[in-house]
Amino acid sequence: MYNKFLVEKIIKNALIEDMNYGDTTTDLLIDDESISEGIMIAKEDGIVAGIPVAEMVFKLLDDGIEFYDIKNDGEMAKKGDHIVRIKGSTKNILKGERLALNLMQRMSGIATKARLYADAVKEYNTRIVDTRKTTPGLRILEKYAVRIGGCYNHRFNLSDAVMIKDNHIMAVGGIKKAVEKVRRNISHTTKIEVEVKNLKELEEALEVNADIIMLDNMDIETMKQAVEITDKRAILEASGNITIERLKDIAKIGVDIISVGALTHSVKAMDISFMIIRS
Structure with a gap:
C-alpha cells in the first residue's frame, strides 16, 4: 500500500508542527480520564481515501484508541x-482530529478526481x-490516493528512472547525445524516457531506442501521426494541457499513457467533518 515508516514520519512531523508544546485548550479543559466516541462524516459525495492514514494519526497519539472502518478506501x-x-x-482524539481530517480530505479529493479520469x-x-506535481512532503500519500481512485503512478522521484526533458536536451546538445551519454552510465534495469x-x-x-517517448503539448493530429510512426517501438505518453474533456479523444488515438498533473496539483479537498457523538 505504502511505506509505513515514511508515512509515520510525515504524521509525526505534522503533529509536532500542530502542537509543539501540546494542545493548550484541550490540555486545560479535558480530564485525563475522559472517554469519547466520535464519527467522521462526508459533507459531500466523493471517493474515500486515507482511512489507514487517519487511523495511524490516532494510534501514534494513543494506541488505545479504537478505530472502526465504516467505509473502505476506494x-x-x-x-x-x-x-x-x-x-x-477524548484528549487524544481532539489532538488528532484536525491532522487526520486534513490528510483524508486531501487524499479523498485526489481519489475522487482520479476516479473521474x-x-x-x-x-x-x-x-x-x-x-511529480505533488505537495512537498506528501507525495507518497497523494500518489497512493491516485491509485485508490483508479489511476496509476508515474515515477515517484528523480531517482526512479531517466527522463530526458527539453532543458536536458538543450543543455547537452540534442536527443541523440543525451540518450547515448546516459545509456553509458545507467544500470540495465533503468528505463529511458x-x-x-x-x-x-x-x-x-x-x-x-528510447523506451518511452513523451509527446509534449501536441495536438490530436500530430499525436495520431506519432502513433503511426512509432508503430509500438516505444511506449508513448501524451502530456501537457490534458483536460478531462480531451481524454477520450487522446485515448482513441492509441497512446499508451496519458500523464495528468491536475490529479494532484490543483485538486479540491473533499469536505469531511468530525463530530463527538457521546462522551
Whole structure:
C-alpha cells in the first residue's frame, strides 16, 4: 500500500508542527480520564481515501484508541455518510482530529478526481498516470490516493528512472547525445524516457531506442501521426494541457499513457467533518 515508516514520519512531523508544546485548550479543559466516541462524516459525495492514514494519526497519539472502518478506501461516500467511528481518550482524539481530517480530505479529493479520469478512458487500453506535481512532503500519500481512485503512478522521484526533458536536451546538445551519454552510465534495469515536441524529435528518440517517448503539448493530429510512426517501438505518453474533456479523444488515438498533473496539483479537498457523538 505504502511505506509505513515514511508515512509515520510525515504524521509525526505534522503533529509536532500542530502542537509543539501540546494542545493548550484541550490540555486545560479535558480530564485525563475522559472517554469519547466520535464519527467522521462526508459533507459531500466523493471517493474515500486515507482511512489507514487517519487511523495511524490516532494510534501514534494513543494506541488505545479504537478505530472502526465504516467505509473502505476506494468506496464512494455520499453526503451524510459515516466514514469511520473512533472511541477512546477524548484528549487524544481532539489532538488528532484536525491532522487526520486534513490528510483524508486531501487524499479523498485526489481519489475522487482520479476516479473521474479513470472512468473517462475505461473503454480504452490507456493508463492515466500522475506526475511529480505533488505537495512537498506528501507525495507518497497523494500518489497512493491516485491509485485508490483508479489511476496509476508515474515515477515517484528523480531517482526512479531517466527522463530526458527539453532543458536536458538543450543543455547537452540534442536527443541523440543525451540518450547515448546516459545509456553509458545507467544500470540495465533503468528505463529511458525522452520528451519530444514534434515529429522530428520523435524520429530522433526512436533512432536511439528510447523506451518511452513523451509527446509534449501536441495536438490530436500530430499525436495520431506519432502513433503511426512509432508503430509500438516505444511506449508513448501524451502530456501537457490534458483536460478531462480531451481524454477520450487522446485515448482513441492509441497512446499508451496519458500523464495528468491536475490529479494532484490543483485538486479540491473533499469536505469531511468530525463530530463527538457521546462522551
